[in-house]
Amino acid sequence: MPATFNHTIVASIDQQVAAAFYRDILEAAEAPSWGPFTNLQLDGGVLLQFAEPPVEIQMQHYAFLVDDDLFDRAYARIVERNIEHWADPQTTRPGEINHEHGGRGVYFKDPSGHALELLTRPYL
Structure with missing residues (x-):
């Protein structure tokens, strides 16, 4: 199977606010969330997982x-x-x-x- 992109973690100051922002701008679908993640799903099954890390956030x-x-x-x-x-x-x-x-x-x-x-x- 060739490599495909599956998910990434988006470090967030407030994961709920960040997920809502992306959901609104991208019209992304909500996905089941678990553990420390608030998840959104893009076309093709790619997950954006929002989390609040205990470190300073570096811009991506x-x-x-x-x-x-x-x-x-x-x-x-x-x-x-x-x-x-x-x-x-x-x-x-x-x-x-x-x-x-x-x-x-x-x-x-x-x-x-x-x-x-x-x-x-x-x-x-």
Whole structure:
């Protein structure tokens, strides 16, 4: 069997707030939670597991490939909620989206400070 991505743990200041943020922006499905994790499920069975680690949280980057319709809905929620966002990962183009790789993309931060990216076309 070839390797596939199964899950990742998203370190969170408040896992309930973080999970709700991702669920809302990505329209992700709730999944059964257990132990120290609050879980969401993405298409293909990938789990996002939110937890509150007993250490300082280091910023991570999570990029999500979405279709044009979900991008439109998610971007509308980002703008409606005044979530700071940029067209580039260097944060030099605030309040914009990009049109790179034949699609659209946007960068923003989650409630714990992780850098998120939505893109409508894969880089490769």
